[in-house]
Structure formats: structure tokens, C-alpha cells
Amino acid sequence: MSAGDGKGYLSERGWRSWAFTLDHKRIGVMYLCTTIFFFLLGGVFALLLRLELLSPQARYFSNHAYNVFFTLHGAMMIFLFIIPAIPSGLGNFLIPLHLGARDVAFPRLNLASYWVFVAGFLVIVGSLVAPMDTGWTFYTPYSAKTGAAVTTLSLGVFLIGMSSILTGLNFIVTIHKLRAPGMSFLRMPLFLWSMYATSIIQVVATPVVGVTFLLLAAERVLGVGFFDPAKGGDPVLFQHFFWFYSHPVVYVMILPAMGIVSEVIPVFSRKPIFGYKAIAYSSLAIAFLGFLVWAHHMFTSGMSPLANAIFSFMTFFVAVPTAVKVFNWIATLYRGSITFEAPMLYALTFIFLFIIGGLTGPFLGALATNVQLHDTYFVVAHFHYTMMGGTVMGFFAGLHYWFPKITGRMLNEKAARASWALIFLGFNVTFFTMFFLGVRGMPRRYAEYLPKYHSENVVATIGSVILTLGILAMVWNFVQGLRSGTPAPGNPWRALSLEWQTPSPPETENFHEIPLVTDWPYGYGTKKA
Amino acid sequence: MGDAHPAERHDPAVAFESAKLGVWTFLATEVLLFGALFTAYAVFRLKFPALFHAEHEKLDRVLGAANTVVLITSSLTVVLGVDAARRGRMRLLQAYYGATILLAAVFLGVKYVEYGEKFHHGLHPGTNIFFSLYFMLTGLHGIHVLLGMGVLAYVLVMAGRGRYSEEYRTPVEMSGLYWHFVDLVWIYLFPLLYLAG
Ligand code: HEM
Ligand SMILES: [Cu+2]
Numbered sequence: 049m050s051a052g053d054g055k056g057y058l059s060e061r062g063w064r065s066w067a068f069t070l071d072h073k074r075i076g077v078m079y080l081c082t083t084i085f086f087f088l089l090g091g092v093f094a095l096l097l098r099l100e101l102l103s104p105q106a107r108y109f110s111n112h113a114y115n116v117f118f119t120l121h122g123a124m125m126i127f128l129f130i131i132p133a134i135p136s137g138l139g140n141f142l143i144p145l146h147l148g149a150r151d152v153a154f155p156r157l158n159l160a161s162y163w164v165f166v167a168g169f170l171v172i173v174g175s176l177v178a179p180m181d182t183g184w185t186f187y188t189p190y191s192a193k194t195g196a197a198v199t200t201l202s203l204g205v206f207l208i209g210m211s212s213i214l215t216g217l218n219f220i221v222t223i224h225k226l227r228a229p230g231m232s233f234l235r236m237p238l239f240l241w242s243m244y245a246t247s248i249i250q251v252v253a254t255p256v257v258g259v260t261f262l263l264l265a266a267e268r269v270l271g272v273g274f275f276d277p278a279k280g281g282d283p284v285l286f287q288h289f290f291w292f293y294s295h296p297v298v299y300v301m302i303l304p305a306m307g308i309v310s311e312v313i314p315v316f317s318r319k320p321i322f323g324y325k326a327i328a329y330s331s332l333a334i335a336f337l338g339f340l341v342w343a344h345h346m347f348t349s350g351m352s353p354l355a356n357a358i359f360s361f362m363t364f365f366v367a368v369p370t371a372v373k374v375f376n377w378i379a380t381l382y383r384g385s386i387t388f389e390a391p392m393l394y395a396l397t398f399i400f401l402f403i404i405g406g407l408t409g410p411f412l413g414a415l416a417t418n419v420q421l422h423d424t425y426f427v428v429a430h431f432h433y434t435m436m437g438g439t440v441m442g443f444f445a446g447l448h449y450w451f452p453k454i455t456g457r458m459l460n461e462k463a464a465r466a467s468w469a470l471i472f473l474g475f476n477v478t479f480f481t482m483f484f485l486g487v488r489g490m491p492r493r494y495a496e497y498l499p500k501y502h503s504e505n506v507v508a509t510i511g512s513v514i515l516t517l518g519i520l521a522m523v524w525n526f527v528q529g530l531r532s533g534t535p536a537p538g539n540p541w542r543a544l545s546l547e548w549q550t551p552s553p554p555e556t557e558n559f560h561e562i563p564l565v566t567d568w569p570y571g572y573g574t575k576k577a
Numbered sequence: 578m579g580d581a582h583p584a585e586r587h588d589p590a591v592a593f594e595s596a597k598l599g600v601w602t603f604l605a606t607e608v609l610l611f612g613a614l615f616t617a618y619a620v621f622r623l624k625f626p627a628l629f630h631a632e633h634e635k636l637d638r639v640l641g642a643a644n645t646v647v648l649i650t651s652s653l654t655v656v657l658g659v660d661a662a663r664r665g666r667m668r669l670l671q672a673y674y675g676a677t678i679l680l681a682a683v684f685l686g687v688k689y690v691e692y693g694e695k696f697h698h699g700l701h702p703g704t705n706i707f708f709s710l711y712f713m714l715t716g717l718h719g720i721h722v723l724l725g726m727g728v729l730a731y732v733l734v735m736a737g738r739g740r741y742s743e744e745y746r747t748p749v750e751m752s753g754l755y756w757h758f759v760d761l762v763w764i765y766l767f768p769l770l771y772l773a774g
Contacts, residue, residue, distance in 0.1 A: 217602045225595045251602060252605075259614060262717075270709075271701070271702065271703030273703065274709060279709075282620065282624075
């Protein structure tokens with residue numbers, strides 16, 4: 049364990065040292081700050097929605113404003129937060145450290161993809177002159193005709209997609225070519241496996257959505273009629289293209305979080321991970337199967353019954369590798385010496401909420417119920433359980449776990465647990481209530497609803513206020529930790545993966561000497577730790 | 578490059594292998610980008626066989642064929658350029674790359690004439706599905722030609738500044754690879770749009 053030259057990667061000052069940096073760690077931090085900003089902004093829109101739903105009539109703003117707000121909320125959370133946050137943020141920071149490398153394979157490309165990302169969201173902000181009201185799926189033909197600035201927005205999404213392709217490509221090459229001596233694929237931390245699978249999805253799926261948005265823009269500007277039935281086009285084609293990307297992208301959202309959980313669980317149970325290979329390969333399996341099921345989003349769009357049945361079946365199939373992971377985490381926990389520091393609390397929350405989200409999925413995947421529950425609050429509850437209960441909790445686990453490594457400071461553990469408790473409570477009050485609303489038939493995407501749904505909506509809004517308080521407390525804790533946390537030792541959690549074998553924060557070149565890897569990183573409670 | 582970033586200072590063999598894997602991966606994404614359009618082509622051709630047959634007759638096969646020859650020739654000059662670099666003959670590399678860029682410009686010039694003619698006859702991207710596809714596919718390909726010209730020009734200039742040698746010529750190899758891809762896409766586009774009614 050080298051002491052380093054005492055100069056962490058953070059020691060340089062001034063905005064130029066950030067804006068032009070080629071250091072993967074700094075680029076990762078820039079992504080983290082940017083995406084967390086959009087998470088908070090998207091959260092403000094969510095609160096506005098919940099506020100409006102306090103009363104059955106549209107009271108605070110118009111129906112149109114409601115449409116704009118849920119589109120902004122959804123699109124921001126998906127494209128500007130949940131897709132990039134873990135891969136580009138934590139992934140950038142960790143991948144070379146995990147591999148025992150000095151940086152990613154293409155540092156300049158890495159910086160470029162950050163700025164392409166920024167350009168993308170600036171274009172999207174520019175498109176707000178005529179805000180979107182289509183929902184985050186931009187279905188044609190409506191999106192081809194609405195007065196909103198869809199063309200500009202398409203360009204923005206295209207840029208963001210390009211940035212995500214470049215990042216994924218960079219990671220794939222890095223993982224293939226820059227592993228430290230002795231770091232075979234089967235000695236890689238599971239976070240790396242999940243990032244590898246994620247990158248493959250990004251590289252394979254994103255070009256298709258890129259060209260789809262290009263076509264949407266051409267449809268509006270040049271009048272090409274690919275998606276317009278009046279011109280012989282086919283709106284269903286748009287949906288196929290869109291979901292060819294957007295279903296696999298669900299796994300871009302969830303796989304990295306699963307990677308984090310696979311890192312955190314063994315450390316805080318002091319046990320070797322159970323079923324290492326099964327977890328590693330299931331990531332690849334998910335990536336692969338994810339491409340085969342997109343059309344389950346289109347059961348109501350008029351495909352043939354046979355196609356519907358096939359996609360319905362395939363959808364159940366993807367659940368298998370996911371279940372394998374959950375089983376292995378629980379087996380790891382079994383008889384471990386578990387401690388409940390904040391990262392572990394969030395990791396366990398991930399498992400708990402994700403199981404609920406996962407179990408409610410088949411109701412939607414199954415053909416018959418899907419048509420019944422389609423576009424009710426059941427769907428809203430389901431995807432918040434998977435995306436927020438799953439991915440966001442995994443992200444929070446990662447933030448708490450790697451905070452000492454990234455900043456060189458410890459967090460206040462008590463404050464971290466208190467904010468966790470608020471988040472956990474608020475989350476369930478908000479979104480569990482929505483399952484009831486959905487079963488009782490409340491449709492989504494309306495600012496107004498029948499009075500019989502009133503009391504549940506009030507409960508959900510109260511829950512969202514608790515949730516917000518919890519998130520604010522967490523952010524406050526981060527700021528406090530950054531300003532006045534006690535200095536972090538190199539390895540506060542006594543973990544075995546390589547990033548903990550350098551000082552906190554790591555020096556600019558990560559390692560004094562490139563480490564020689566002789567074992568997998570999960571030997572907890574056995575010979576090494 | 579004394580101020581190279583630490584990660585760029587690693588073993589040149591690793592750097593070369595990384596670049597190669599990177600470019601191949603990138604080309605895979607390009608294939609998918611065009612793949613969606615090819616899919617659209619297949620879908621609509623099945624849907625409107627008569628329309629496609631009638632409309633494709635309006636394309637100028639002679640100009641299309643001429644452009645095919647131009648692009649294939651440019652692929653040859655690129656190969657010769659890359660080969661020159663392998664033998665350390667950087668002047669020759671510059672000459673071949675210059676020729677390639679010229680041929681690319683000819684290609685775009687011919688496209689310009691073709692587009693002008695189509696517009697003149699009232700054939701626009703919005704005219705019908707066939708011409709939508711025609712303009713989207715050839716337009717996207719044209720943008721790639723333009724990008725490729727930029728990449729080749731960059732390598733040409735850098736070769737002039739003595740950046741490459743027999744040992745270090747990764748960008749030369751990569752730009753050649755990219756140009757072959759641009760050429761290859763056209764090799765598919767030409768029969769699809771111009772020949773197969
Ligand atoms: C902070 C707590 C959150 C609250 C209170 C909240 C609340 C809501 C509400 C009320 C809607 C609109 C339901 C409708 O009328 O159909 C909605 C939609 C949505 N939310 Fe959230 N949400 C939160 C966090 C998140 C997160 C973290 C994500 C993703 C990472 C997310 C993704 C979405 C998406 C994709 C939609 C659908 C938008 C559309 O229909 O186009 N939300 N949310
Ligand atoms: Cu799906």
C-alpha cells in the first residue's frame with residue numbers, strides 16, 4: 049500500500065483544472081455533480097405534480113402545464129439522471145481504479161463525451177421555449193405534429209446518445225486492454241462486469257434511438273413521412289425503434305446499480321460473495337436478453353396475437369438472470385457478520401424495493417392484466433419501485449460507500465442513517481399508495497381525477513414531502529462531509545478491491561505502482577481479511 | 578508529445594490494440610445507425626412494392642455508377658496511403674491521402690448534381706416514402722463522406738508535421754479503416770436504391 053506523494057487528484061485548483069482535465073476521476077466527479085443536479089431539478093417537477101394532485105380538480109396550474117411538467121420530470125430523470133449517473137459518474141471514477149489502470153483507454157475522448165453531454169442538455173434546455181408535452185416516449189404521430197420544439201429536443205437527445213456511445217466504447221476498450229497484470233476477467237469486481245454489460249447495451253442500442261430521433265426531426269423539418277400514415281408511413285415503426293433502445297436501456301438503468309450492490313453486500317457481511325460467476329454472467333445474459341423483448345411495450349399497439357404471445361413469454365425469461373442475482377445476494381447475507389452502515393442500508397433497501405418492483409412487473413408483462421392495468425397508477429408505482437427504489441437506492445449506496453474515496457473525507461454516519469430512514473419511509477408511503485390507486489383504476493397522466501381517489505392522493509403527496517426532506521438531509525450531509533468531515537483513511541471499510549488499496553483521495557495517476565493481482569476481490573472472512 | 582497524459586504514455590502496442598478495438602466498436606455502432614434505415618427500407622418496400630419499382634426508375638443510374646467507381650478508387654488510394662506509411666514513406670502517404678480527399682470531393686460534387694436534378698423535378702424528401710428513404714440514406718452517407726474527408730485531412734496535415742513514423746502510425750491505420758466503412762456503405766446503397774426495383 050503506497051503512501052503516495054501526498055497530492056491527491058483534487059489538489060489542483062481553478063476551473064481550468066476541471067474543464068480541461070483528462071483525469072477519469074475528475075470527469076467522473078463532473079458527471080456526478082451534473083447528474084445529481086438534474087435529479088434534484090427533476091425532483092422539483094415531481095413535487096409540483098404531487099402538489100397539483102392534492103385536489104381532484106386542476107387547481108394550481110392547467111392541464112397543459114401538468115403535461116409539460118410530467119414530461120420534463122420523466123425525460124430529465126431518465127435521460128439526464130438515471131442513464132448517465134452511475135455509468136458515467138461512478139463508472140468513470142471507478143473503472144480504472146478497479147482495473148489497476150492509470151486511466152481509461154481514451155482520456156481525451158472521455159473529456160469530449162462529457163462536453164457533448166453538456167452540449168446535449170443545453171440544447172434540450174433551449175428547446176424549452178416551446179416545452180414538450182408528449183410524455184417521455186415522444187410517440188408519433190403526435191410528436192411529429194405538436195407545436196412543441198421536438199426538433200431541437202431530438203437533436204439534444206441525439207447528442208446525449210452520442211456521448212453515451214462514446215463513454216460505453218471507452219469503457220469496453222479499457223476493460224479489454226488495460227487490466228493490471230493478473231487481473232483476469234474472472235478476478236474483476238462485479239461492478240466491472242455490470243459496467244461491461246451496460247457498455248455493450250449502450251453501444252448496441254443507442255445508435256438505433258439516435259437515428260430514430262434523427263428521423264423524427266426529418267419528419268418535422270423535411271416532411272419525410274416514415275411515421276405518418278397519411279404519407280404511407282407507419283407509427284408502429286417508431287415504437288419498434290424506440291423500444292428497441294428503451295427496453296434494453298431499462299437495463300442500462302438497473303445493471304450498474306446491481307453492480308454496486310454486489311460490491312457493498314460482501315464488504316458489510318464480511319463474507320465472500322456467493323455465486324460470483326453466476327452474478328457475472330447473468331449481467332451479460334441480461335444485456336443479451338434485453339434486446340429480445342422490446343415489443344412488450346406495444347401490446348396495445350396492434351401487433352399480431354402470435355407476436356404478442358412470443359414477446360410476453362420472452363419477458364418472463366429476462367426475470368431469470370435477475371432472480372439469480374437476488375438469490376446470490378441473499379445467500380451472501382445468510383450467516384454473514386452484517387453491519388448496517390449507510391451503504392449497506394441502501395443496498396438492502398435496493399433489494400427490498402426492487403423485489404417489490406420486480407414482482408409487480410409480471411402483472412404488466414402478462415398480456416391479459418397488462419391491458420387492464422395499462423396506463424394506470426399501477427404502472428407509475430411499478431416503475432418508480434424499480435427505477436427509484438432500485439437504481440436510485442443503489443446509486444445512493446454507491447455514493448455513501450465511495451464518498452470517502454472520492455472526497456477524502458468521512459460522512460457523518462448518524463446523519464446518513466437518519467436521512468436514509470426518512471427516504472425509506474417517504475418512498476413507500478408515496479409509491480405503495482400508487483399501487484392501490486392503480487388497481488382501483490386511476491389513470492396516469494391526468495391533472496384531474498374522480499373524487500373517489502382523493503384520500504390516497506393526499507397520502508401519496510404527504511409521502512413525497514417526507515421523501516423530499518430525506519433527500520435534502522442526505523444532500524446536506526454530503527455538503528457537511530465535504531466541508532468538515534474527518535479525513536478518510538485509505539480503506540475505511542476494510543474492503544479488498546483495488547480502489548481501496550490507494551490513498552483517499554487517490555493521487556492523479558491512481559497507483560504508485562501498477563498492482564499485481566493474485567486473487568479475486570471477495571475473500572472476506574477467509575485467508576485475507 | 579512530452580506533456581502526454583499518463584494513460585497515453587503506456588505501451589504503444591497496447592495503445593494500438595486499444596485504438597483498433599475502439600474503431601471497430603465504433604464502426605459497429607455505425608452499422609446499427611444505418612441498420613435502422615435499412616430496416617425501414619425493407620419494411621416499406623414490402624409494403625409498397627409497386628411504388629418502389631416505379632420511383633427507383635427516376636434515379637440516375639449512370640451518375641450512381643460513376644460515383645461507385647469514384648468511391649472504390651478512393652478506397653484503393655487510401656490503402657496505398659496506409660501502405661506507404663507502413664514503409665515509412667510519409668510524403669507518399671500525403672499524396673495518396675490528398676488524392677483520396679479529391680475523389681471524395683468528386684463524389685460529393687456528383688451527389689450535388691443529382692440532388693439538384695431531383696429537386697428540379699419536384700422530387701423532395703417529402704415526396705413519397707421512396708424518396709424519403711433515398712434522401713435520408715444518401716444524405717446520412719454524404720455526411721459520413723464529409724466526416725471522413727475531415728479525418729483524412731487531419732491525418733494528412735499531421736503527417737506533414739512529422740507526427741507519424743513506421744513505429745507510430747495508429748491514426749493513419751484508423752482513418753483508413755473508417756474510409757473503407759464509408760465506401761462499404763455506398764456499395765450497399767447503390768444496388769439497393771438504383772438497381773433493385
Ligand atoms: C422524488 C420522488 C418522485 C416523485 C414524488 C415522483 C412522482 C411522479 C409523478 C406524480 C408522476 C406523474 C404520474 C402521472 O401523472 O402519470 C411521475 C412520472 C414519472 N416519473 Fe417520477 N417521481 C419521483 C422520482 C422519479 C425518479 C427518481 C424517476 C426516474 C429515475 C422518475 C421517473 C418518472 C417517469 C419516467 C415518469 C413518467 C413520465 C411520463 O409519463 O412521461 N420519477 N413521477
Ligand atoms: Cu420493456
